[in-house]
Each structure stands twice: as C-alpha cells, then as structure tokens.
Amino acid sequence: MSPNQPSPPAGEVRRGQPPTLRDVAEAAGVHAATASRALNPSTRRLVSAETARRVMKAAKTLGYQPNPIARSLKTAKSSTIGLVIPDLTNPLFPPIVRGIENVLEAEGYSAWIVNTDNDPERERSRIDSLRSRQVEGLIVATARLDHPFLEKLHEQGVKMVLVNRRTENLAIPCVTADDATGIALAVRHLVDLGHTRIAHLAGPHSTSTGVVRARAFRHAVRDHGLEDDSRLIVECAHWNEADGAAATRELLDRATPFTAIVAGNDLIALGSYDVFAERGISCPEEISVVGFNDMPYLDKLRPPLTTVRVPHHDIGAEAAxxxxxxxxxxTRHPRSLLLPVTMVVRASTAPLR
Amino acid sequence: MSPNQPSPPAGEVRRGQPPTLRDVAEAAGVHAATASRALNPSTRRLVSAETARRVMKAAKTLGYQPNPIARSLKTAKSSTIGLVIPDLTNPLFPPIVRGIENVLEAEGYSAWIVNTDNDPERERSRIDSLRSRQVEGLIVATARLDHPFLEKLHEQGVKMVLVNRRTENLAIPCVTADDATGIALAVRHLVDLGHTRIAHLAGPHSTSTGVVRARAFRHAVRDHGLEDDSRLIVECAHWNEADGAAATRELLDRATPFTAIVAGNDLIALGSYDVFAERGISCPEEISVVGFNDMPYLDKLRPPLTTVRVPHHDIGAEAAxxxxxxxxxxTRHPRSLLLPVTMVVRASTAPLR
DNA sequence: CTGGCCAGCGCAATCGTTTGCGTTAAATCT
DNA sequence: AGATTTAACGCAAACGATTGCGCTGGCCAG
Structure with missing residues (x-):
C-alpha cells in the first residue's frame, strides 16, 4: 500500500465515517476554527505557519475532504451554477457544456444541467428548482428575443449570461458567435462560385440567432449587388430537420428560381438534404447548400456539408x-462577447454551371 | 399580478431573504419542528390535520421553498447521484443522460455529470469530488473489465450501477444492450446477403462491450458454418473514428480477402468510411459495413449506415x-439487465455480387 | 377519583463549516 | 519597567433543516 492514497482515508477515522474538520483539528491539536483557517488559503495568514503546516499535514493523512454541503449552508455560496439548455441531445450543446465545465472545474465550481425541451413551463419549473438548489448563477441557452421570464429573473438580480442566443434586452450579458460575419462569409462563398439567386432558410424569428442571421443574409446579398428577393427567404418554425425540410419544400414549391441555399443552421440543412432525396434533386450539382455551426460528422454526409464553424467550446468557456x-x-458592467467564425468549405457547394 | 406566483414569494419576507422554515412556522403560529413535520408527507401524521393545513397554507403564501442544502446536511442525503461518462461529446451519451434524468426528475433526484476523458486519474479525482458532494449513488459508463477502482468503491458500499459496459465482477449491477444478439443479427444480415468472408473491427478488449461483441462475432460466424479466421479480426485501441480507421487499414493491409465488416460501433465504422475514401474503395459495392448503436444522423451518411439500434434512452432510464x-x-440483490436491440438496414450493406 | 395512555406539539441537539469576537501571551513602544 | 499593540488561537453562534425526547392536556378504564 502506498503511504497516502486519498480515496480511502489512510489515517484512523472516528466511526467509519469520513473525517470531519473537527477530526483533523483534533489530530493537529488545535480548535476546529483554527483548522478551518489553516485549510483555507485566503485565511491562512491568520494562523502561524507552523500550525498551518501541522493542520494541513493532518488533513492529508486523514484524507480529509471538506463537506461542501456544510460549507454552503454557512457561506450561502454553493459553488454551483445552473446550465439551461433546450436539449442535450442536440449536438450543438455538448461542446458548449464541456467548455463551460472546463473553466468551472478550475475554479471549484460545478454545473447543474437542465433540459427545457423548449417548453416555457418546463423552463420555469426547472429554473425554480435550480434556484432552490442555491445556484449562484445561470448560463442560459434557451433565450428568446421576447423572454419576460428571463428579464424578470435578471431584474431580481439573478446572475446570468446567455449563450448562443440573446434577448432583446441588452442588459443581460451574452456570448454568441459572430453570426452576421458567418452569414456574410457563406454568401460571399456562394457568390464567388457564381451563384446569383441564393435562398435563405431562416431560423425561427423568435430567436435572436434567427433574426440576426436573416438580416445579415439580406444585407450580404445586397452588398454583392444581388436582388433581395423576399420570396427566397422562408422561416423555419424550429431549428431542426423536420422544419428545415418543410421550409425547403415550401421554397421549392414557390417556384422562384434559385441555385443555392444558406441554411440557418446545419440541422435545417439536413432537412434540405431529406427533401433533395425525396424529389431527386442532386446537391451540389443542381443546388448548393451551406449550413451553420459545423456540428460533428458533417464531413461524412452525402455530400459533405459546407458550413460555418462556430467555436462552441470557446463559447461555453467564455460564458463560464x-x-x-x-x-x-x-457591479460589473454587462458585456456582450462575439466570437469569430470561420468558413469550412466541403462538397455541398459547387460552381454554378 | 396574480395572487400566487411561485417564483417571487408573494407574502411578506423577513429581510429580502427567501423565507425559511422558521418564517413559515411563525406565520402559522407553531414551532419550526411542527412546521417541518407538517410539510413532510411522511411525517405529516404526527401533527393534527388542522395545524398541517395552516402550515401548508402559510408555506404557500410565503412562497416557501425548502433549502436542500440544510436538509442534506442534517439528513446526509443529497437527492443527488453522480453520472460518470467518458465524454459528453460522444453522441452515444446524451440520450442516456436524458433517460436517466427523466426518471430521476420524477423522484426528486438530480444528477451531477462528470467527464473522465477515459483518464483513470481524472476519473478518480472526479469521483472523489462527487463523493464529497454526498452523492447517494453513481451511474458509471466508463467501466473497464479490470477496474480495481470501481471494485473498491463497490466494496466500500458505494451504490452504483454500470451502463453500457461492465466489469468482470458481476456483483455490480449493470444495464447494457444485448450486444451478443445484436452482433448475431448483424452477421446474419450479411450472411443473408451472401457474404461469407466477414471481418470484425473489435472494440478495445479492455471493455466488456469489446470482448462480448468480439466473442459473439466468432460464435455467429461459426453458427453459420463459416470459417472463424482470426486474420479477419482486428482490435481498435479506442472506440473512435481514428482508431477505427487505423484498424481498417491494418485489416486491408493483411490482404486476407473479405467482403463485409462488422464494426464494433458506429464510430469505428465511420473510421472505415474514411479509409474507403482514402483508398478509393466503394461501399457497399466492394465492401459492406454494419455499425453498432445507431447514433444520430447515420441515415444522412454516404452511404447511410446499416447498424444495430440500441435503446440508449431506455438504458439510461432503467439504470436510474x-x-x-x-x-x-x-440489501437488494444486484441484477444485470440486458435490453433488446434491433437491426436497422440502410445502404452500407448490399448483396454480394 | 385516580392512574395511565396517547395525540399533538415544543425543546434543543445536531449535521460540518465559517467567522465575529474575546482572550492570551508575546512583542513593541515610551 | 509598565502600558499598549498585535499575532495566534479558542469560544460560541450562526446557516436551515430534521428528529429523539419530554411535556402537556384530554380521554378512557378501573
């Protein structure tokens, strides 16, 4: 046996229970209060170097682990934040979660993850339960432009930062991708390939991402001297394949000619793929498509999807x-962070013939 | 304003702080102990119906939310479990997580999720931190066949159930997919298509899933009267694309003829796809491939991947x-649950020409 | 009428830490 | 040398809930 293995306390314990602060205090021959001060780096200067050393040694040999519950009760800080996302199953979110946890972990914090499934009622109840668990703040990925509940929380002083999407209220800090630039990049790529009639499958206009990308799209086409034809823009009800497919069908049925699609995100682009298969349309020969997000495994699609890569991991890390x-x-002033995106050209886009 | 909105306490509070049990007791004109008993359904019979009613009414009008931290400190129960997975970013896990949380939520429990990145040291430290947070049990998806750390925890009486994979020690309950049947299904499917020389890209033999599937593969080919050629089996170092690709290259370089591959999981199959692209091999015309798991978006691959669907959501739910x-x-007897799998035939498998 | 029982409730300890305050003894100043 | 600061530490009260135990008063039986 190695002399100091942390998991099973090496020293003698009181009664089979994990050692408490009192145990290490006793072992070090001091009062629990002194032990507490010795163990906490920010109060360590209040005890002599010698006793601090003794206490820390005792703590180590006993395998002492502070009880975060007791600590939270006293300090009213839980070292815990809440993470509110629509659905963990959406490949968009796991990288964000990892990014968040990476920085949280380094600071001794942890995150509670809850899924709202985009249901406002569920969102309320999950956030209520988060708050009753004394989370110190919220990272929220479910923001809608008009979101009174979040506004109310913010007014109540609940600390939070929004990721991916924003509310209309700019007072709430947020970190998002540079959607406008991303869309501009996508449009420029298609224009460079010779496309002049480009359609946009917009995300829901209830989300900032949806309207920002749609607006950026119109600006971009105009910037390239192309016609801003509203018949070439259709809004998807949700950010998923099914609604992407529905929107694609509607776009096709409008019979306004176009040769390329800028999809609101990758999932919507996947919906287009489904409709292409349905109707025997070949991509990119007949229609080019570019997605948004660069979710995993896009390179293995048929055809590999050209898209805009957003740094999800970084978004999470910065938000945390x-x-x-x-x-x-x-008292900190709320900031809004915009993270840069890059174009990933694959095979779903081709020169206009 | 509606009369009783739960989020901002409606009644008067002491000092801007959320109301405590004592506040409720005071409002109801009873002692905190009585209020506690009245509020807890299992101790409610200890107080008169009338006082119980008064207390509950006071709690509601004050917007009282019990403080789970204080409760945990006293009861040494946290209503919390730990969920140990390799990497949330692997599409395998989010559905399992959702399954777990669905049943946990109904029972008032929540889960802490930690990622180990398959690093044993990290696993130890994350589990230690979970335990210090007083989790009442663990759901572990990182089991290796030989896993002394988990065994030790189990001996120490840490409640846990394994998902997806197992240790050699059967005393630890687990819920997994019926891997053997799944592989048998895959082999039968290929045999039905006329294939006689079938290869297997096995998962790491350090995991139960790896060895169970490999063994099932050998049994299956023999059951169909085919030759069990060990040159047609190569083990991947990890369950990912890169190692799947490496294994595929090795298999190809062995120059033992084969016309179909049963991959240990979908990610490994994706690795094969990469190598096919590399070497100009066409799938399924030259080589058929079947994966395992049916992770999302496989139907949009080039070609859509035939695979074995495992009920990840159910696995999570059952484990919870x-x-x-x-x-x-x-005192409950440990059980091992095997969940049924189904074959999903897509376009990566074709009749032998 | 007295003793015993029990329902209903309050008292106070407790869970493990943190922290304001008081106490001691050593160190510094005049 | 005596007065006063200060470093180092202990005491005890919190934080908010739960729970064993004891007390009270009403009820019934003997």
Whole structure:
C-alpha cells in the first residue's frame, strides 16, 4: 500500500465515517476554527505557519475532504451554477457544456444541467428548482428575443449570461458567435462560385440567432449587388430537420428560381438534404447548400456539408468565465462577447454551371 | 399580478431573504419542528390535520421553498447521484443522460455529470469530488473489465450501477444492450446477403462491450458454418473514428480477402468510411459495413449506415431506476439487465455480387 | 377519583463549516 | 519597567433543516 492514497482515508477515522474538520483539528491539536483557517488559503495568514503546516499535514493523512454541503449552508455560496439548455441531445450543446465545465472545474465550481425541451413551463419549473438548489448563477441557452421570464429573473438580480442566443434586452450579458460575419462569409462563398439567386432558410424569428442571421443574409446579398428577393427567404418554425425540410419544400414549391441555399443552421440543412432525396434533386450539382455551426460528422454526409464553424467550446468557456466574473463582482458592467467564425468549405457547394 | 406566483414569494419576507422554515412556522403560529413535520408527507401524521393545513397554507403564501442544502446536511442525503461518462461529446451519451434524468426528475433526484476523458486519474479525482458532494449513488459508463477502482468503491458500499459496459465482477449491477444478439443479427444480415468472408473491427478488449461483441462475432460466424479466421479480426485501441480507421487499414493491409465488416460501433465504422475514401474503395459495392448503436444522423451518411439500434434512452432510464432501487433497499440483490436491440438496414450493406 | 395512555406539539441537539469576537501571551513602544 | 499593540488561537453562534425526547392536556378504564 502506498503511504497516502486519498480515496480511502489512510489515517484512523472516528466511526467509519469520513473525517470531519473537527477530526483533523483534533489530530493537529488545535480548535476546529483554527483548522478551518489553516485549510483555507485566503485565511491562512491568520494562523502561524507552523500550525498551518501541522493542520494541513493532518488533513492529508486523514484524507480529509471538506463537506461542501456544510460549507454552503454557512457561506450561502454553493459553488454551483445552473446550465439551461433546450436539449442535450442536440449536438450543438455538448461542446458548449464541456467548455463551460472546463473553466468551472478550475475554479471549484460545478454545473447543474437542465433540459427545457423548449417548453416555457418546463423552463420555469426547472429554473425554480435550480434556484432552490442555491445556484449562484445561470448560463442560459434557451433565450428568446421576447423572454419576460428571463428579464424578470435578471431584474431580481439573478446572475446570468446567455449563450448562443440573446434577448432583446441588452442588459443581460451574452456570448454568441459572430453570426452576421458567418452569414456574410457563406454568401460571399456562394457568390464567388457564381451563384446569383441564393435562398435563405431562416431560423425561427423568435430567436435572436434567427433574426440576426436573416438580416445579415439580406444585407450580404445586397452588398454583392444581388436582388433581395423576399420570396427566397422562408422561416423555419424550429431549428431542426423536420422544419428545415418543410421550409425547403415550401421554397421549392414557390417556384422562384434559385441555385443555392444558406441554411440557418446545419440541422435545417439536413432537412434540405431529406427533401433533395425525396424529389431527386442532386446537391451540389443542381443546388448548393451551406449550413451553420459545423456540428460533428458533417464531413461524412452525402455530400459533405459546407458550413460555418462556430467555436462552441470557446463559447461555453467564455460564458463560464463571464458568469464567474459577474459573481465575483456584481457591479460589473454587462458585456456582450462575439466570437469569430470561420468558413469550412466541403462538397455541398459547387460552381454554378 | 396574480395572487400566487411561485417564483417571487408573494407574502411578506423577513429581510429580502427567501423565507425559511422558521418564517413559515411563525406565520402559522407553531414551532419550526411542527412546521417541518407538517410539510413532510411522511411525517405529516404526527401533527393534527388542522395545524398541517395552516402550515401548508402559510408555506404557500410565503412562497416557501425548502433549502436542500440544510436538509442534506442534517439528513446526509443529497437527492443527488453522480453520472460518470467518458465524454459528453460522444453522441452515444446524451440520450442516456436524458433517460436517466427523466426518471430521476420524477423522484426528486438530480444528477451531477462528470467527464473522465477515459483518464483513470481524472476519473478518480472526479469521483472523489462527487463523493464529497454526498452523492447517494453513481451511474458509471466508463467501466473497464479490470477496474480495481470501481471494485473498491463497490466494496466500500458505494451504490452504483454500470451502463453500457461492465466489469468482470458481476456483483455490480449493470444495464447494457444485448450486444451478443445484436452482433448475431448483424452477421446474419450479411450472411443473408451472401457474404461469407466477414471481418470484425473489435472494440478495445479492455471493455466488456469489446470482448462480448468480439466473442459473439466468432460464435455467429461459426453458427453459420463459416470459417472463424482470426486474420479477419482486428482490435481498435479506442472506440473512435481514428482508431477505427487505423484498424481498417491494418485489416486491408493483411490482404486476407473479405467482403463485409462488422464494426464494433458506429464510430469505428465511420473510421472505415474514411479509409474507403482514402483508398478509393466503394461501399457497399466492394465492401459492406454494419455499425453498432445507431447514433444520430447515420441515415444522412454516404452511404447511410446499416447498424444495430440500441435503446440508449431506455438504458439510461432503467439504470436510474435500478440505482434508486438500490438506494431505497441496500440489501437488494444486484441484477444485470440486458435490453433488446434491433437491426436497422440502410445502404452500407448490399448483396454480394 | 385516580392512574395511565396517547395525540399533538415544543425543546434543543445536531449535521460540518465559517467567522465575529474575546482572550492570551508575546512583542513593541515610551 | 509598565502600558499598549498585535499575532495566534479558542469560544460560541450562526446557516436551515430534521428528529429523539419530554411535556402537556384530554380521554378512557378501573
């Protein structure tokens, strides 16, 4: 046996229970209060170097792990934040989650993840339960442009930062991808390939991402001297394949000619793929498609999807950092962070013949 | 304003703080102990119906939410379990997580999710931190066949159930897919298509899933009267695309003829796809491939991947149920649950020409 | 009429930490 | 040398809930 293995406490314990602060205090021959101060780096200067050393040694040999529950009760801080997402099953979110947890972990924080399935009622109840668990802040990925519940929470002083999407209220800090530039990149790519009639399958206009990308699309086509034809824009009810497919069908049925599609996101583009298969349309020969997000395994699709890569991991990491900043300094001015995106050209886009 | 909105406490509060049990007791004109008993359904019979009613009414009008931290400290129960997975980013896991949370939520439990990235050291430290957070049990998806750490935890009485994979020790309950049947289905499907020389890209033999599927593969080919040629089996170092690709290359380089591959899982099959592209091999014309798991978006691949569908959501749900059972009744006999799988035939498999 | 029982409730300890305050003894100043 | 600061530490009260135990008063039986 190695001398100091942390998992099973090496030293003698009181009664089979994990050692408490009192146990290490006793072992070090001091009072629990002193042990507490010795163990906490920020109060360690209150005890002599010698006793601090003794206490820390005792803690190590006993395998002492502070009880976060007791600590939370006293300090009213839980070292815990809530993470509110629509659905973990959407490949968009796991990288964000990992990014968040990476920075949280380094600061001794952890995250509670809840799924709302885009149901406002469920969102309320899950957030209520998060708050009763004393989370110190929220990272929210379910924002809609008009979102009174979130606004109310913010007014109540609940610390939060939005990811991916925003509300209309700019007072709530958020970190998102640079959607406008991404769309501009996508349009420019298609224009470079010779396309002049480009359609847009917009995301739901209830979300900031949906309207920002749609607006950026119109700007971009005009910037290239193309006609801004509203018949070439159709809005999807949700950010998923089914609604992407429905929108594609409607677009096709409008019979306004076009040769390329800028999809609101990758899932919507996948919906287009389904309709192409349905109707025997070949991509990219007849219609080029570009997605948005660069979710995993897009390179293995038929055809590999050209898309705009957004740094999901970084979005999560930055959001977590921002939230921790807000918690540390509540007077902090809210900031909005825009993360750069890049174009990933694959085989779903081709030169106009 | 509606008379009783739960989020912002409606009644008067002490000092801007959320109301405590004592506040409720005071409002109802009873002692905190009585209020506690009145509010808890299982102790409610200890107070008179009339006082119970008064207390509950006071709690509602004050918007009282019990403080789970204080409760946990006293009861040493956290209504919390730990979920240990390799990497949330692997599309295998989100559905399992959702399944788990669905049943947990109904019982008032929540899950802490930690990622180990398959690093044993990280696994130890994350599980230690989970335990210090007083989780009541663990759902573990990172089991290796030989896994002394998990065994030790189990011996220490840590309640846990394994998902997807198992240890050699059968004393630890687990819920997995019926891997053997799945592989048999895959082999039969290929045999029905006329294939006689079938290869297997096995998962790592350090995992139960890897060895069970490999063994099932050999049994299946023999059952069909085919030759069990060990040159047609190569083990992947990990369950991912890169190692799947490496294994595929090795298989090809062995120059033992074969016309079909049973991949250990979908990710490994995707690795094969990469190599096919590399070497100009066409699938399914030259080589048929079947995967395992049926992860999302496989139907949009080039070609759509034939695979074995495993009910990930159910696996999670059953595991959670099993863990809650173990917590409720610690004397419970460990069970191993095998969930049925189904064949999903798409276009990566074709009749032998 | 007295003793015993029980329903209903309050008292106070407890869970493991943190922290304001008081106490001691050593160190510094005049 | 005596007065005063200060470093180091202990005491005890919190944080908010749960729970064993004891007390009260009403009820019934003997």
């Amino acid at each position: 950092r921002m939230l921790l900043d807000c918690i540390d300094d509540p | 149920r099993m863990l809650l059972d173990c917590i409720d009744d610690p």
